Amino acid sequence: MPTTTAMRTLDEHRAASLALAAPLPTVVVGLPDALGHVLAQDVRTDEPLPRWDNSAMDGYAVRADDVRDASDATPVTLRVVADLPAGSSGRPVVEPGTAARIMTGAPVPPGADAVVPVEDTDAGTTTVEVRASKAVGQHVRRAGEDAVPGDLVVAAGTLLGPAHVAAVASVGVAQVAVHRRPRVAVISTGDELVTPGTTLAHGQIPDSNSWLLAAAVREAGGEAMRLGPVGDDPDALRDLLHGLDGGVDAIVTSGGVSVGAFDVVKAALLDEPDVVFVPVAVQPGKPQGLGRLPGGTPVFALPGNPVSSFVSFELFVRPALLRMRGLTDVERPTTTAVVDDGWRTPPGRAQVMPVRFVAPAASGAGARTPTHPHVVRATAGGSGSHLVARLALAEGLAIVPPDTQVAAGDLVTVLRVAP
Amino acid sequence: MPTTTAMRTLDEHRAASLALAAPLPTVVVGLPDALGHVLAQDVRTDEPLPRWDNSAMDGYAVRADDVRDASDATPVTLRVVADLPAGSSGRPVVEPGTAARIMTGAPVPPGADAVVPVEDTDAGTTTVEVRASKAVGQHVRRAGEDAVPGDLVVAAGTLLGPAHVAAVASVGVAQVAVHRRPRVAVISTGDELVTPGTTLAHGQIPDSNSWLLAAAVREAGGEAMRLGPVGDDPDALRDLLHGLDGGVDAIVTSGGVSVGAFDVVKAALLDEPDVVFVPVAVQPGKPQGLGRLPGGTPVFALPGNPVSSFVSFELFVRPALLRMRGLTDVERPTTTAVVDDGWRTPPGRAQVMPVRFVAPAASGAGARTPTHPHVVRATAGGSGSHLVARLALAEGLAIVPPDTQVAAGDLVTVLRVAP
Known part of the structure; x- marks a missing residue:
């Protein structure tokens, strides 16, 4: 039977989620x-x-000694003994009195020890007039530098x-x-769910969570295997989960973790010794299941409300997937933002509010901190809204600590979830 | 013959590049x-x-009138006539004196007009004791709300x-x-280039630009077709380009656009009326080719130095690809940053310096603006470095206007190129 534990804080459940993940082979x-x-x-x-001394300019490879006295007034004429494009495998020797035409990146030929840029010459092809002196090594990129x-x-x-x-x-x-990238099975649960595009009977709604979570897995760099929606049959779900155990790197479910009479995920995982169902002091996302199946596969059992699923994935699943990929920095970037609308917060729980960025209000409390971005709630109905269509407007998640009020003009920490 | 034009500004060439792109079908x-x-x-x-009136809570669908006087002291007992899980297609009628057990999201049955949460009941299954009154519509989500x-x-x-x-x-x-996503052909040019993993002859180096640009195309949401490296044969390159014309959405080349004696891209496109080779007042990235092939395919001919290719792709190609994808916001996010190291800038040209973010210096000029991020050059050798290995450290591109000095402590605008 799953262990029942006391309410966890947001940070405690994040740590427990991350502890299930290790870099993949x-x-x-x-x-x-x-x-x-x-x-x-x-x-x-x-x-x-570089692999060999090569020219830093288009010009002529020369012996610096030959052009020591060259100037506009006293040009030095050299015989051109080779053309050296980049990629040239020829190694003509530049003897005293000669030069090789050379392109940027081409190996400096034996004998030469400087390059005269074409601008300091008459650009000749059989003989070349050099009009400036060059020091040994000038315009030469040295091997190994x-x-x-x-x-x-x-x-x-x-x-x-x-x-x-x-x-x-x-x-x-x-x-x-x-x-290796994590392979993640995504399962939405609920007898009411049907595949989008199917004609709906009364009481049915299209499954959106499996699409949400599969896309979120892909965006986090994983490979998503979308299974379901599956119905409210604990035995069938248990068989499905055990069939996946050991064959995937993680399993993410949505729905069936609450206190209702038909909580299929909870029922299917009832006898797993390494899975806990635990209330987390966060809104949305309070009911969470988390642990390992017997074969070692981490399972993240998220609540079924789409906003809860979205928030739970961001907070608990995404960091674990990034760790599996081998990343050490598994956090979204955060920013401090000014709240333009204000909202109610729940007692005793952290709140995660989907927000979008807006232009600062022209006046009033919202304008007090011009260097901070401004946000308003993305979901008009608040974080408890079931309207995934409004959730799609979210560009960030405001993280409000427990028992903190949020009034217009207040500063909040926002996880940036959109590019 | 390609039109020869006067030096363009960075912004002019960006606009010309973007003008080649339109949203794809x-x-x-x-x-x-x-x-x-x-x-x-x-x-x-x-x-x-919602599609139909549904329950906002796990509980019992009731007639509000039946529970008008219910309280802890005077509970009301109703007969439970149905179980309504989410997805239930049953439509039992809730007659006076009865209730239906209902789950969150399940359709509210005919006759019922309120939901009593399970917490306000004895959770009975044949009869239920209701201990609180509910108004009409309470805990019901209305269809269409x-x-x-x-x-x-x-x-x-x-x-x-x-x-x-x-x-x-x-x-x-x-x-x-x-x-549709843009299909982009990527071609690196140069007789000196060989496929990585191949044994190098003297004068040869591994091709890295085609890998750089193909990956950058993918990161910009395009499909990359990596061709090459191809050698310095203008006729062969011209045939390749004409073969691609009309079959891809864009062609990006690197190398062969300068003033050297072996500039294969310039030579291959010599007779194209709609392609220009133009100096752009930017460092790196001065020599640029841009235009359309006869079949209408945009071609971006970038310089071959890897840092120049990288910067040119960011400035000129990426915005065009994003526009092809149908985006209207085609710019990278920018931030204002404090320079911690300072560097030399070229006269008369904008400078684009690959930078990385660092923790602010503990003291000195760099510490003056704690709200701005701090940057230093990513490429130790400066923006002209050919060392792509150091370029890989770049998290942003500092854009320095022409004839502007950059000293430690100065503010610069940085395009963020890494997540």
Whole structure:
């Protein structure tokens, strides 16, 4: 029988949720699949960077000694012995009195020790007139000046963005070790739920939670397996859950966790020793189930009200999925915002209010802090609203500590949930 | 022959780039594929929301008149005639003297006009003792109180996040009209480039730009087709470009746009009447090619230095791709930041400096504005560095107007390029 525990705080239940997650095993992926994964092993360079002395300019590779006295008034003429585009594998030797035409990035040929930019010459192709002196090493990028073999290129734990993928490519590495993405089964429950697009009988409504949660899993970098909606049959649900146990990295359910007579998730998990159903001191999202199935798979049993599901996913599931991906920073960015409308808060519970950002009011209390963004409730009916259509307007979640009033002009902490 | 134009400002070239883009045609996708697309047509509800009067609580549907005098001292006993879970299609009539056990969300049965929460009863199953009076309509959500048929649910132009997908599902809509994602061909050029993982001959380096740009296209919501690297053969490149023309939504090239002797992209597009090669007053990223191929496909010819490619993509290509996706807000979020290190700026050109955010310095000029984030250069070698490995540290791009000095403690505008 699930342990019954005393009411938990929001932070306690967040910690318990996160404690179920660990970075997933490493897989090796090629560059085309690396974007968005978290690197599991440092990528280092095997070679010096640059790999060889190369030209920093389009111009002529010369011996500095040959052009020591060159100037506009006393140009020096050199014989052009080679053309060296980038990628040239030729290694002509630049003897005294000669030069090689060279492009930016091309290897500086043996004998040469400086580059004269084309602007300081007559741009000749058989002979070239050099009109400025250059010091040894001028306009030459030295082999190894940026990195030596063994230097770190991208550190383990990095979320790979475009520039990281390019950095890996630039040192000639074609495959990287990354953490596997979590595979997450999403199950909405309730006899009243039918697939969207189906004709509704009286009492039926379209399932939206499984779509909400599957999309939220994808947005958190997981792979979502949407199952259901499933009906209010505890035995069937228990079989489904046990069938998934060990084959997925997490299971997220919605609905059936409350105190009603038909609480299917609670009933299905009644005998699990490692699952608790616990009230959390937060509104919305008070009834929560959390734990592990016998095969070790974490299960997050969220309440079924869509706003509660949305908020619960953000607070409890998303950080766990990010940790599974190998990230250490699993929190949404937060901002301090001015409330423009004010609202009622529940006694004894933290409140999580979906909000949207608005232009500051032209006058009044809302205008007092011009450097803070301003917010109003996204769900006109408040955080208890069942209207997922209004929830879609939410750009953030205001986190209000227990027993705190929220009046127009007050400052609140907002988790940013939209880009 | 490409038109040669005078130097453009950064803003002029951004406007010219964006002018090449228009929202792509509409396609119809199912809910599983809707996430991340931009809605092309408003989604409205065909039905009232809620669809029928339903219970806001777990409890008993009653006739308010029956419990008018109920209290703890004078409870009223009613006969329980039905169990109504959510999803129940039964419509038992609640006659005087009776009640129906009802779950949150279940339709309120005919005859009943109020709900008594279970907490105000003895929770009986054959008869129930009601210990509080309820007004007509109490704890009942009225049909249509949230929305009436025709009301807007998600507006055209919305980038569909999880809550939007759920909102669409909640009104029984299984397919939506969205803008197609742009298909973008990415081509890096240069005889010196080889595929990462290949053994390098002298003078060769691994291609990183095609990986950088393909990943950046994907991150911008496009589908990337990575071609190349291709060599410095203008005829072959021209054939490749013409073969792509009309079959993709955009082409992005890197390299071969400068004033060197082997500028393959410039040479391949020499005869295109609608392509210009133009110097832009920005560092890095001065040499740019831009225009349309004969079949109408926009082509963005970016410089080949990786930092220049990265910056050019951010400034010129990304906004155009977002517009193709149907977005109207195509700009990165910006923030004002305090510079902690200071750096040299070029005369007469805007500068775009990759930066990363740091904790404010404990003392000195950097500490003067505690509400602003602090930044330092991400690329130790400055914005001209060819070291893509350091570029990977960039979290933002500082935009410095022409002829502006940047000293430690100065404020700069930063485009946030990392989440």
